[in-house]
Amino acid sequence: MLRIGLTGGIAAGKSVVARRLAERGAVLVDADVLARAAVEPGSEGLDAVVAAFGPEILGADGGLDRPALGRLVFADATARERLNAIVHPRVRAAAAALIEGSPEDAVVVEDIPLLVETGQAARFHLVVVVDAPDALRIERMVDHRGMERGDAARRIAAQVSRGDRLRAADAVLVNDRGVDELLAATEGLWRTRIVPFRDNLAAGRPADERPAVGGAARPTAGLAGTSRLADRIRGKLDAALPLGCSVAPDDAPDGAPDGAPDQTRTGLPADVVRAALRVVVPPGGAIDAASDAVAGAGFPRDERTSGHGRTPPTAPHRAADPAIDVTVTVGPALGAV
Template sequence: MLKIGLTGGIASGKSVVASRLAELGAVLVDADALARKVVEPGTPGLARLVEAFGADMLDAGGRLDRARLGAVVFGNPTQLAALNGIVHPLVREAAASIIATAPDGAIVVQDIPLLVETGQGSKFHLVLVVDAPDDVRIARMLEHRGMTRAESASRMAAQAARTDRLAAADVVLDNAGSLDALLAQVNGLWADRLVPFAANLRRGVRAARTGTAVLSVPQADWPAQAARLGSRILAAAPDDILGVDHIGSTAVPGLAAKDVIDLQVTVSDLDAADRIAPALAAAGFPAVPGAGFDTPKPADPDPAQWQKRFHANADPGRAVNVHLRPAGSSGWRYALLFRDWLRNDPQAAALYEDHKRALTEQFAGTKGTHAYAEAKEPWFTDVAWPRMDGWAARTGWQPPSYPVSNDQVDT
């Protein structure tokens, strides 16, 4: 199944998006609704809240007085943490029960207000953030929720900063405008990305790539995207993955590149790579058959040192190449050295960009990118290798040592 995390600050319009996704066919798991359910009268959750905050948190009918509890916890980090420590585990347990009954191939949307605050992003294939400027959200709370400006500010301060939510987003849905504009974004996302993503996951295939090799201007958020993707890969097989590195042109600041994120997944050996292939496929990165070798370079002519496993994106909205290579192999070392050489030698980066631009012009009328990629290979051997090898010798460059902490993603 395709797992989507949906979040947004208070009064951002997240509930509208959740409802529309459910209308389109998603299985909706509403964390707010579950948070109410797990503290209904007679539940262990309500008993624990009374124990922590006192019986005066109940109304005359024995139900939780949310307004009273809110007045106690919002603006008080210690009390808010105590509340979250009780409710969040219960909500997650209830959500897991719903997800377990979802049909195969379903698109499951978990509406989680505190997704960013609780660090759950790597659990999902995509994180959707509904966004609106702070002043717009305050105006909505004043008009539609009857809050004072101080109450609105307090509620917003209790959540992640807007910048932090945007940094966690794979998709941002802009709700600064009209309701129709927001719903049009949701409809397009569903048809163009979520439905085909779910279909690719079900079939275990990569998303189709069309068109020719086109260089994009450098994008400042490529490293952040790589970090999010790497975190999902690590979470898929934490016992077998030694580390994930952002490699290739998008890992070099200021370098024009095809808009494809390249990640190198370090494993102990190719048996480990084969063992985790199903887990990577389930996480959205299926194996690509017939792509198990890099071209040997003068660093080591032994073909066995250049074997790898190759996976790619099931998500049609973000092209990703995932190279699984054994730690210490020549192919693994070359990828890291090439990246670091380009990062540290502006003349080398400019030389490589000129070469790529010449090839994109040469193959502009060619369908696909295979011919472009093949034409680059001699440059890696004849031009790049002697220069980067010399740079490594002069600087004392060494690749990272593994094993590393499983929460480390080098961007």
């Protein structure tokens, strides 16, 4: 199962991408839909929200007055945290039930507006960020949603910054032109990256082809994310590994990440596509257990490269994601016997 976390700031165009991925066969887990269900009339979630904020956040029909609650929480960080503490656990439980019922070879897309804010990036094989400049998003909210400009600006300020969201991205879909361009980029992402990534994971094999340094050979700009590749991979491994294991840069000669210094439309450095990491198994730890965890995180065992016969023995892994060239070596600390 390929797990994708889809996020983006308000009015960035995330819903357009989510619908297209669902049309292509992905299992869509929509956090907004689940959040609405969590506080629907008669639910324990709504009772908890009323207890926290008072009956004035209810409408005449007894349901949640969302504009009233929005004005309250987007202007007060403490109130927002209180609401999140009520809604988020319920959303995660509902999402887990949907995912558990999905086929083993599914592409599961979790549409999570606050993915970065809630620290969930590391649990996904792929974090896809739909991005647009703040000024353009404000214009969209004013023109298409009828919001006051100041309210729109406050909504954006209440979310994580655009830069922080982009730094968590494994793939970026830039939406600063039009819907047709965004849909074309989404199709490219599905065809050239998501489908082969899913197929490689299902087969337990690394990607066959290595991307060109700097990403020049990829057909759609931004598919490999923007920066911090090694840090992002380290986070995914840390989240999956057994206790006691650690992740460090590999000392292999080709382990330095590559990437051109020019700028993308996101304003961040051009894509970095190459990294080499080492998972250090503590003394007495099971290399096989750590190796299985690395494979589950999106880096299958590379059967073409044997780690047997080495001193100490190691388990080599390579990325199943065709847009990156990442090697992960699992073994004892260097110098251990």
